[in-house]
Amino acid sequence: MTVSTASRVVLTVGNAMMGDDGAGPKLYEMMMNSSIAGWEAIDGGSAPENESHRVKALRPNTLVIVDAADMGLEPGEIRLIDAESIADMFIMTTHNLPLNFLIDQLKEDIPEVFFIGIQPDVVAFAFPMTPVVSEAVDAVYQSLTRWRGEPEFEWL
Secondary structure (H helix, E strand, O other): OOOOOOOEEEEEOOOOOOHHHHHHHHHHHHHHHOOOOOEEEEEOOOOHHHHHHHHHHHOOOEEEEEEEOEOOOOOOOEEEEOHHHHHHHOOEOOOOOOHHHHHHHHHOOOOEEEEEEEOOOOOOOOOOOOHHHHHHHHHHHHHHHOOOOOOOOOEO
């Protein structure tokens, strides 16, 4: 049995039926339609903890988790967020398990774990993604194509 490995993995998080919460799924779709050399994408949906076994099986050196997160910023702003800040600031996501728990679990096996948050504007059922958040997803995708060892976004 061969074990698949990828040096870098993106785990996208979100629900495409909930407006700007679809930021992660949009990034996943972009990566499936136009793959980025050296990156593997996994769609974590609304319960990314259910995909942690797939992430670990790839044995990446780097994991980037991307999700819409209410950080109190202008819609479409992008920030790197450390796991402690997610817990301390009680950053809101729409998912089952707080992401800091998932990040802490994944850090046990993965040397580098980054969380990229995109500030949503509208998170409501059956609403389309706002243009500013769609542009932010495009910016995250482009940043992955230019990867130089860590995300190029500011820390929150």
